[in-house]
Amino acid sequence: MSEPIFTRVAPPAGQAPLAPARPAPEGAHGHAHGGSCAHAHDHAHDHDHDHDHAHDHDHDHDHDHDHDHDHDHDHDHDHDHGDAGPTTVTLQAGGDETGTLSQFRIEQMDCPTEQTLIQSSLGKLAGVQQLEFNLLSRTLGVRHTLASTEPIMQAIASLGMSAQPLEGQGEDEGPAPAVRTPWWSLGVAGVAALAAEAVHLAGGAPLWLTGALALVSILACGLGTYRKGWIALKHLNLNINALMSIAVTGAVLIGQFPEAAMVMFLFTVAEWIEARSLARARNAIGSLMQLAPTMATIRQPGGQWLEVDAKAVAVGATVRVRPGERIALDGEVSAGQSTVDQAPITGESLPVEKATGDKVFAGTINQSGSLEYRATAAAGDSTLSRIIHAVEQAQSAKAPTQRFVDRFSRIYTPAVFAMAVLAAVLPPLLLGGAWLDWIYRALVLLVVACPCALVISTPVSIVSGLAAAARRGILIKGGVFLENGHRLKVLALDKTGTLTFGRPTQTDWLALDTRIASARLQQLAASLALRSDHPVSRAVGQAAPAGERAEVEGFEALPGRGVKGRMDGELYHLGNHRLVHEMGLCSAELEAHLEGYESQGKTAVLLCGPGGALALFAVADTVRPASREAITQLHELGVKTLMLTGDNAHTAKAIAAQVGIDEARGDLLPEDKLAAIEALVDRGQQVGMVGDGINDAPALARADLGFAMGAAGTDSAIETADVALMDDDLRKIPAFIRLSRRTRNVLVQNIVLALAIKAVFLGFTFAGMATLWMAVFADMGVSLLVVFNGLRLLRAAR
Secondary structure, X not given: OXXXXXXXXXXXXXXXXXXXXOOOOOOOOOOOOOOXXXXXXXXXXXXXXXXXXXXXXXXXXXXXXXXXOOOOOOOOOOOOOOOOOOEEEEOXXXXXXXXXXXXXXXXXXXXXXXXXXXXXXXXXXXXXXXXXXXXXXXEEEEEEOOOOOHHXXXXXXXXXXXXXXXXXXXXXXXXXXXXXXXXXXXXXXXXXXXXHHHHHHHOOXXXXXXXXXXXXXXXXXXXXXXXXXXXXXHOOOXXXXXXXXHHHXXXXXXXXXXXXXXXXXXXXXXXXXHHHHHHHHHHHHHHHHHOOOOEEEEEOOOOOEXXXXXXXXXXXXXXXXXXXXXXXXXXXXXXEOEEEEOHHHXXXXXXXXXXXXXXXXXOOEEOOOOEEEEEOOOHHHOHHHHHHHHHHHHHOOOOHHHHHHHHHHHHXXXXXXXXHHHHHHHHHHHHOOOHHHHHHHHHHHHHHOXXXXXXXXXXXXXXXXXXXXXXXXXXXXXXXXXXXXXXXXXXXXXXXXXXXXXXXXXXXXXXXXXXXXXXXXXXXXXXXXXXEOOHHHHHXXXXXXXXXXXXXXXXXXXXXXXXXXXXXXXXEEEEOHHHHHHOOXXXXXXXXXXXXXXXXXXXXXXXXXXOEEEEEEEEEOOEOHHHXXXXXXXXXXXXXXXXXXXOOHHHHHHHHHHHOOOEEEOOOOHHHHHHHHHHHHXXXXXXXXXXXXXXXXXXXXXXXXXXXXXXXXXXXXXHHOOEEEOOOOOOHHHHHHHHHHHHHHHHHHHHHHHHHHHHHHXXXXXXXXXXXXXXXXXHHHHHHHXXXXXXXXXXXXX
């Protein structure tokens, strides 16, 4: 939101606007430059800044947001390479612009090992241009120029996986079901493994009996692992299935039957637990889809009410919702009054009063009264659907920690595999070691070589954090933003609509020319002001007594200054201090009046006519109650605050003093705000900018983190911001920073835990103290630990 005056001009009565009205950029046409006319700056550059700034902002953020600050920062945001969307692999140039995008659900695709296999297989298909992987929802997008999707499905089938085509890009498909392991096979495997161990420990039993029991256990639960391991080996991919298959087979070949059976059984059980845990993370997002009811009650042409499928309701239809029901579609109240629990969308703890003209959102709960509303969006295009889609897009975003883990695992696994081969061969050959002993140690090393715990820890933690934030009305557009939020050091804030409500009202007015009747002065000012739809202009117009307005001829907006027009043959101007200075109408008396109002945090608007300055109007905005508390919380977190506003410096300082902001800068045009953000970023500080997602586009784009306020019902804010706050509660920003710091701590804990345990077991292995089943506990056990640790972040939503 912004303070500039009279930049958006309403069309004459009965005339449609040429284009949809948009808020003007703050400061582009502002009431800047309070104080002495001598410093009213030569800012009269014809700044008609609409400032869209190509800010379609799909926020791919390929600059990694680690910000070494080379800062070319073009911000084209084309969603290419996965910082704020699914992990994307481009196989052919032009794959992001041409071809057909087909979506598939692959239920066997759980981790990057399957992703690597699919990428390798589909990369050999002519016509496949680009792949989009979303592992947590088990979906794959393939951009291709093939005549049909059959070759794609066949290639995936050759990997032992099944690809199910999704209609409508899978938006309404719900969470992916977990792949189930039959309970009876686990039971048989467990009993047989324990029996083999018991027979072996008892002694005296024939070796074939121990071997037979072990084989029964391995075959009962391990066939799937062997099948996937064989496919991985054929594609020269050393994933966990390949490593486990080699280790178990090797143990059988050297006569370690009970241990081979127990290793396969423990591995299968651990995978089952891990799949259930991952399903919980997936369902944290999928459960959002259940918020909106599937049926809606709409009015028929004859006036009757009929319950229909919500997806079939057309935009413009009248929908009824009774007390206690969930609202099925986004809309605008046309009849009735009630309170609505908006917590599922905005995170607000208290119900919100709704009456005619107010917006309602799908998934929210009507409480006390019956409402009728006009549907303003189809079921698949509601605010809730946009939130779900945005979070799904963010799930596979590569946070900095995840990029590190991916790079590390690509080196770690082959290195440990090579170490295992050398351990099996070199000590017996060079040092006279026992072959069976060192082969056994090599098999233990193979199990330890799997980087599963490392690989799985980051996406589970990130998606848990994203889900926790979404439940609190904070929409984070990618893991990179969630993780980097902990580094935020400076937060720049817009004033109007961010710290204040953005609904200014006229507080004072003063007649400067007593020769003209007061009613006439107010009529003239209101006639000009009501031709603009800017909040400050409307405040002046609406405060005037009701009555006939003067006919305005030759109306014109004066960018950065105000408006003008002829009434009764005379030319009048209504605008800010800068305008009066340019017209040469400043005086010591006028300066005293201006400084008096501006020192109180009010915006001064002047009416000027042929006789000079005729009247002075003071307009003030109201500070949001939560603003001071939010600023206090930010300071407690060590974040400095800075207000950047197009309003005059006196007003900026007065508002800053009310809410406790560290520094306030007024009289800023959009390019001035951009320069202020650049100066902070270039000093190496992590900088956030809070705006409304449309105005201040250059500054929001340049900041490391862009926050949009009041994004519910504002499509552009959900699309453009790095972090979208679904309501206007500024306290959500410190909540985001706390969640980011907690997520970062969990990620570091998981990496340290995984690497430390693997390092210990590597030492134990070479010392001859580690066994195969201990290695499985070390690998799968730590995998479960990091998954459970990541899931703790879901509690942050409560």
